[in-house]
Structure formats: C-alpha cells, structure tokens
Amino acid sequence: MPLSGEAIRLMNYIDDVAVTLRRILATVPVLSAEERARVAEHLEQTHPNAQDVARALTEAKGL
Numbered sequence: 001m002p003l004s005g006e007a008i009r010l011m012n013y014i015d016d017v018a019v020t021l022r023r024i025l026a027t028v029p030v031l032s033a034e035e036r037a038r039v040a041e042h043l044e045q046t047h048p049n050a051q052d053v054a055r056a057l058t059e060a061k062g063l
Contacts, residue, residue, distance in 0.1 A: 024039075
C-alpha cells in the first residue's frame with residue numbers, strides 16, 4: 001500500500017529531527033560537565049519528546 005503525502009511529510013520531519021540530533025551530538029564534547037547536565041535536563045523535560053511521539057504512533061487506533 002503506498003504511503004500518503006502526510007505520512008511521507010512526517011517521515012521527512014523525522015529525518016530533519018535526526019539531523020538536528022546529530023548536530024547536538026557533535027557539539028556535546030565541547031560542553032562542560034555542568035552544561036551537559038543542564039542540556040540533558042532540558043531535553044528530558046521537553047514535551048512532546050521522541051518517546052511521546054513513538055507512544056502516540058503505536059497506541060493509535062487500530063494498532
């Protein structure tokens with residue numbers, strides 16, 4: 001079954017997020033321990049996050 005335009009668009013958004021995460025990972029080594037801790041805390045407290053989206057996709061009606 002072919003994907004809808006909306007599904008393809010969402011997959012492209014996910015690819016964009018992955019690029020951003022790679023950029024973040026490339027910067028991690030230059031951060032101090034305190035900066036890494038603060039950025040990690042910010043990432044964990046941000047909602048929706050990747051886990052929220054994955055949960056919504058797997059809990060969607062019919063799955």
